[in-house]
Amino acid sequence: MSVFSRTLLVLGLLSLFHAAYSAHEFSAIATKLHVKPDLPMDIKLETLTAVVLACFGLVLGSEPLRPIAWNVWAGNIEKEGGAANPFRALEERSNYVDIRAKRREFAEWAKGGGGVVSSE
Template structure:
């Protein structure tokens, strides 16, 4: 789909440039005669091809309805889309936007909690205990 979109965009741009150049040359040469039909057709066709290319190469649409969108996030989780940062971390798709409230891990659970109130000492103790136990799952 991406290749098709790029091809459409390239072809459309070439035709559009050609049509614009032709009409500019035509008006320079014959300032008082109407634009020939082939230039008009080329202009319209190029714009249609270009629009099709832009639509084809656009990213996939997200669900408009909130519940569907939320459901998609919950079902699929965050997954990579094939892009990495310079540090080698994959850029993931959009996740649960309310995760920062830290409400999905129960009361006093073993989740990460809220970022601003992160319990560094507790987490450090948890890790030390895990290492002492032999560092297994």
């Protein structure tokens, strides 16, 4: 994050905390007076400005976006290697198990008394 983006973020967060504190104080005073008016416009504007400043600081300080095009993204993943590939587990998985062959194998094993199966 650059100094400018950090400054905007800190300024926005401090202003947001101040707006929240002002809203709390206003509601406390209004409760003591048994009045329920809306928040003053300056507190609403301070809150909106603080949120916009904080969001702008976050956006300016974020890392560059990755490409959206699938072929560009896949090319970058292949250049980087295996650890960054999110589909590596799917590409390297073993083939499906042949259930019928396994059942036949088990039936033969069970008929033979359940001994050790030879690997022929």
